[in-house]
Amino acid sequence: MQPFTYAPVADAAGAAARALAGAQFIAGGTDMLQLLQENVLQPGELADLNGLGLAGIGEEPDGALRLGALTRLQEAADHPLLRERCPVATEALAATASPMVRHMATLGGNLLQRTRCLYFRDVSTPCNKRQPGSGCSALEGENRHNAILGGSEHCIAVQPSDFPVALVALDAEVLLRGAEGAERWVPVESFHRLPGDTPEIETVMRPGDVILAIRIPSHAMRWRSHYVKVRDRASFAWALCSAAVALRLDGEGRVAEMRVAAGGVATKPWRLVRVEQELLGHRMDRDRVRLAAVWASEGAVARPGNAYKAPLLQHTVERALLEIGGLA
Amino acid sequence: MNAIIGQPVSRVDGPAKVTGHATYAAEFDLPGLAYAAMVLATIPRGHVRSIDRAAAEAAPGVLAVMTHEDAPRLPYKQIAQRPQVDAQSGEQLHVLQDDQVRFNGEPVAVVVAETLEQAVHAAELVRVEYARSPAVTIFDAKQGRPPSEGNAKAGRVPELGRGDVEGAMREAPVQVEARYVHPREHHNAIEPHVTIAHWEGENLTLYDKTQWVDNDRKEIAHVFGMEEERIRVVSPFVGGAFGSALRTWPHVTLAVMAAKRVRRPVRLELTRRQLYMAVGFRPHSEQHLRLGADKEGRLVALEHDVIQQVGRYEEYAETALSPTSHLYQCDNLRARYRLVEMDTNSPCPMRAPGVVTGVLGLEMAMDELAAELGMDPLELRLRNYAEQDQQKGLPWSSKELRACYETAAERFGWARRKPEPRSMREGGMLIGYGMATAIYHSDRSGGSASVALTGNGMAVVRSASSDMGPGTYTSMTQVAAETLGLPVDHVRFELGDTNLPYAPVHGGSITMASLGNAVVAACRAVQTKLTSLARAAQQGPFAGLAEDAVVAREGGLGRADGSGPVVPYAELLRQHNLGWVEAEGSAQPGEETKKYSSAAFGAIFVEVRVDELLGTVRVPRMIGAYDVGRVINPKTARSQCIGGMVGGLGMALEERAEWDARFGKVMNANLAEYLVPVNADVAEMEAIFVPNDDRNFNPLGVKGLAEVAICGVAPAIANAVWHATGRRIRELPITPERLLG
Structure with a gap:
């Protein structure tokens, strides 16, 4: 951990000025402290936003x-x-x-919040996100936590x-x-x-x-919505995969509006437009939901460690849709 | 007075722990304390080409930077008889003694500074250039070799068996064969390893996290070529260890060297990430089993190979074949134990070392055999019940495993289990019932204790033991209180200091069977001493009485014929103008080891709920019944057992080191990615103790209960997952990718 100074700021303008001078922000600190302790970040100053x-x-x-x-x-x-x-x-x-x-x-x-990619967090290994140009260790490494969607040859961090x-x-x-x-x-x-x-x-x-x-x-206040998270233990764990669904049914019980997104599987929160399209204008039933959910992993690039996330994503989306549709 | 042994006494050190008054190793706040931080190698094998320490030395607060270039050359004398907690052959890591790098994470420098933050920062400024050599970082079971003679002599034998396995297997009408994989696991106790080294002239005091102060002193004395008498080790509280603090690790040596260099007390505490490299771990294992049975389910042939990883500079091996050698009756057996050398830090004991591994394979294979036979898994165990230790050819000193099976099965409702897999469902979830047997051999070792009776009515009992969590403080207090006839709050037990009478290692489930009997002996000795004083006195109630006319009872002395009052110890001391009277006692194993084989037993029954769509497993119920001999304190014993269940749950479903062979390194070296169970994972857990009192094994009648509690849990869960899903997941942990794969 590099020594740093601590600067509480009173307003957004003050925060901006500190940031432009090289400070990193700290608010809750739950991730920042880990990043400092592990030497992933070395700010010269921490600007505390809690007074804003x-x-x-x-x-x-x-x-x-x-x-x-x-x-x-x-x-x-x-x-x-x-x-x-x-x-x-x-x-x-x-x-x-x-x-x-x-x-x-x-x-x-x-x-x-920064990625939990094992290589981003261990400064003894190459990581393009932490040290641009050093290489991505996750591509051929321990990547069960990594992304199947939205990745590049430079990074597959979730x-x-x-x-x-x-x-x-x-x-x-x-x-x-x-x-x-x-x-x-x-x-x-x-x-x-x-x-x-x-x-x-x-x-x-x-x-x-x-x-x-x-x-x-x-x-969005008119929508029904639901979140399903799959993790390695019952609590206090990152999503291996998650699905968020929000929708409005019309008077006939057909999907009038819908947004579906996935977490834990992509380099950013991942909207599943194709799944939405499969369901828009239709009544939700088990078969339609199952067939729609298959589209969730469209475009996935799987590696040995994270290949399971493709079926898991389909199943998680299916579960979320079944539950919100009262079909579970 | 009511019996104190067997009562659920709350932890006597509980208030001190929850109010922060218990002082752990890191918390000894010595005047002038300086802080050390390690620089660890980042390659798996090779040597240090150069070290640029200039920036570190110039950093604020830095007192010293030490590398192999300027560290003192240490004698590293051999210990005549290597303690069992050490690797039995090879050489322990000689830290900062040369430019070689033996594994990723080997210390290559240590920095000492005024504050922890300054030390950590300066350590990050040390620039090390390495020359990398080819490293062995992939576990290849085919490279397995037998353990060395040193390990074989210490009981980690390369082979054991009896009868004609090949012949019997050929004839066996029912056979199963399977391979099981269990990944490298880490202890992850709450308290990190830490040492404070404090030199005063030629005398050294260590405040250390250790399960064995006496051996810690011996190890450091040999590393530095010092007389043991010049070293004191203090370790009154240990925040969990699970075996990781049995032996003395290189960072202790670093702390001692650093303190010598800066002429100040130095604290060296490992970070969570460093704990995955600087201390040991449970080694990766693969095992192969073949079971042959007749149509009634009687085992006729049993073949079991266990292959584990080992470091290359020293050889740590385990007794992984022990459960197979005697858990079931089987006339034809062959078991082999092999080691695969890898460039890694050395593994070390972790709760039920070796045995939990052997039980895992055997109990998963037994479940597969039961399925093949179409037989209830519990019935299969009963048909193969070992009435004696067949390998040793000795009767058990006691064995109440049948009662364990019956009690736990009844309590669990095993009879409700439908035999077919995938046949039980609830609310869209697949339900599975699984069971397994647990065993851990019971051992004793020599130890001693002292008891002082004081004028204020207290008894102070002392021994250099440890309490890493099981409740040694409490259970030893109970043993002394009952023996002396005093209330629990009139007895104080002190431990964790080499100034106290010698105690054996606090590991291997031996503490109560070993030291408990020494405490009894010390109590008897002090009573005898007081009796002699009272009889020899010129006056007083017992003056001049014959030896057998005075007995200790109810917290004092009385006449053997029951006449007259009982005079409390404290009153006798006052009568004789004595402030206190003290005596020592010891106990060691005797002839019983030649007459009997001893082990603790258990039967574990679990229910799992599997969400088949998402591949997740949860464990709503776990019930274990245990034969651990006599139970000194059912409350702390229960804690031990449910702790073991939680550990086994982690082993089955969560724990795994994610090892990157390119770097020879554990990548998920923190508690956010190396998962252990949290409260939400733990539902109903029940530990039942079947009545037993094993006086054949030792006078207190106890066996041991730390290790047995984790054995059998993971296979019971894996077997339940099969029952729920019809899928045999033979590689742990059972995570979504394995259930979806």
Whole structure:
């Protein structure tokens, strides 16, 4: 761990200035402390965002929900409005980490959580994300945790968070404040970037950007939604695979609107458009669900360690659809 | 007074632990304490070409940087009789003694600084250039070779058997054959390994995480060529160890060297990641079994090969063949044990070393045989019940395994099991019932204890033992309290210090059978001493009485004929103007080892729920019945057993080192990726102790219960998964990719 200075900041402008001067942000710190201890990151300064006053969940005039970036995961998981209207979000949050971690970790930080790829976390091994150009050890290595979707020859690291997967299903947006003070909304679906040949760049955030809030739009409040997470143990484990589904049925019981996303299998929260297309306009029954779920792994590139994720993804999506359709 | 042995006494050290008053090795806050951090090699084999230490030496707070270039050359004297906790042949790692790299993670430098953060940072600034040599990092069972003579002499034999296996197998109408794989596992105790080394002149004190202070002292004395008397090892509390703290690891030597160099006490604590390289682990194993039976299910031939990984600089081996040699009656047996050399740090004992491995293969194969025969798995075990230890040709000192089977099966509701796999379902889940037998050989070793009776009515019992979690503090207190006739809160047990009477290793489930009897002997000795004093006195209630006219009872002395009052110890001490009286006692194994074979037994029954679509397994119920001899404290004993069940659950479903052969390294070296069970994995668990009192084995009648509790759990779960799904998953852990594959 490299020595660093600690700088609490009072507002977003101050945070931006520190970041432009080379600081890393810390909020809940649940991931940052690991990255520091393992020497994965060596910031000269940590700018503490906790004084920014960005916590809390509120309803906007149009019925959308606005979630402050510094809201703790547990607070969001327990929030009555969110639980009632967006179960996929609170189910994903409740399935995240452990109660202790959830009481510290923030929603904004969860969007930026770094990958759990074994090679990213062990500084004695090559990793393009940690050290661009050094090579990807996961391609031919221990890759049961790694991505089958969205990878490149440079990186197959999974974005490990649960919550953003639910947010993609809910068509949510992230509010960013740029270094110059301008605010802009970015769909969560396009917030994370594919690794391509620059796996070290993980999101569309620019230097000095600060996440202010997340907004779940009013139309998502009309949807039923659900999250299914598969992991190696019953709690406190990363998703081997997860599926988030949100949908609205019309008066005839046909799927009028639907968004499906997957986690644990891709380099970013992965929207499954083809699965949605297979079901839009149709009534959900077991056979249709099963056939639709097969499309979940379309385009998957499997390696010996993670080949299981292709069938697992299909099955997880199938399970989520069956459960939300009352067919389980 | 009611019996104290057998009562569920709460941990006497519990309040100190939960209030933070228990001082663990890392917490001894010595004046002038400096902090060390290690630099570990990043190649699996080769040598150090150069080390650039300039940046580290210039970093703030750095007191010293030590590498093989400037570390003192240490004598590393041989111990005349190697302790069983050490590798039995080869040479332990001689740390910083040359430029060679023997495995990924070997220490190549140590940095000492004023603070931990400064030491860690400076260690990261040390730049090491390596020359890499070809390394053996892939486990190839075909490369297996027999263990060396040193290990064979220590009981880790290359081969054992009886009868004519080939002939009997040819004739056997029913046969099964299977291969099982179990990956490298790590102990992952909560407390990391840590040593504080403190030199005062030529005298050295070590505050260390260890399961055996006396041996720790001996090892360091030999490494440094010192007299043992100049070393004191202090280790009052151990935050879990599971075998990882049995032997003395290289970082202890590093701490001692570093403290000498900077002339200050030095603390060296391993990080979680370093624990996967700087101490040992349960070795990767593959095993091959062939079972032949007659149509009634009687075993007629049994063949079992166990192949394990081993390091190349020293040879650690296990008694993996032991369960096969005597768990079942079978006249024709051949078992072989082989080692595959790899460039890795050395493995070491981990709860039920070797035996848990051997039981895994044997009990999974027995389940396959039961299926082949169309026989209930429990019935198959009963048909092959070993009435004696056939390999040793000795009767058991006691064996209540039948009662274990019956009790656990009844409690579990085994009779509800439908024989066909995939035949039980509930709420969309497949349900499976599985069972297995557990066994762990019971041993004793010599040890001693002292007891001081004091004027304030207390008894202070001392021995250099350890309590890594089973409750030694509590159970020894009970043994002393009952023997002395004092209430539990009038007895204090002290351990974990080489200044105390010698104790054997706190491992191998031997502590109570060994040291418990020494505590009894010490209590008797102090009573005898006090009796002699009272009889020899000029006056007092027992003055001048014959030896057999005075007896100790109810916390004092009284007349053997029952007349007159019992005079409490403390009152007698006052009468004789004595502040205290103290005596030592010891116990060692005797002729019983020639007359009997001794082992603890168990029967484990589990229910699994398998989500077939997602490939996940959960264990809602686990019931074990155990014959561990006499139970000193059912509360701590239960904790041991459910702890073993949790460990076995991890072994079956979660634990695995993800080894990258290119680097010769465990990649998931942290608790976020190397998974052990969490509370949510653990549902109903019940441990039942069948009545037994094994006086043939030792006077206290105890056997041992740490190791047996993990044996049999993983095969019972794997067998239940088969019953649920019809799939034999022969490689652990049973994770979604294996069930979906």
